[in-house]
Amino acid sequence: MSRPPVAKLPRRRVLAGLLALAAAALGHGAAHADGGGAGLERSVKAAFLYKFLMFTEFPASAFADPAAPLVIGVAGADDMARDLMRLVAGRTVNRRPVLVRTLRDSDAPDGLHLLFVGGSDAGQLARLARPGQQAPLLIVTEAENGLQYGSVINFLIVAERVRFDVSLDAADKNKIKLSSRLLTVANHVHKGAP
Structure with missing residues (x-):
């Protein structure tokens, strides 16, 4: 018996599959935020960050050449950066290696494809992602008002x-396209300003 296409699967099954992939990538049996405390939550988020790259389309101009790596920048979450470095070691996305850089407040997000800003200070995003940024960039946060x-x-x-x-308006402004499969499993998709 053949499996139904992913787009036809119920939202819950797609989410369960994505969570299972994220947990399996880390060797955990569940994707709960409580069971292992903050460490498990951080590990699940790290796995999601890696998986988000698989569901994001960057324009060719985002890369110096066909072999250029996908670069994840992590600000305000050194533990997350370490988890990500272990997770992506030796892995590729669309035949591109994945690298992780730890950023400080004064660092510019130049050369990044994904910027993760950890912690509850959403204002840190405003300090890192400078207005008028031209390069395509997937920005991920964990602050209460991150989308705003x-x-x-x-x-x-x-x-x-x-x-x-997910904010589709922010994706457009950042010159990236998100797969409908990713949008299907989002908690909420904002089509305009959040």
């Missing part, structure tokens, strides 16, 4: 599970 500060994806905890909201 220009984040494309913002993590939140819903019923003790790591979930995420």
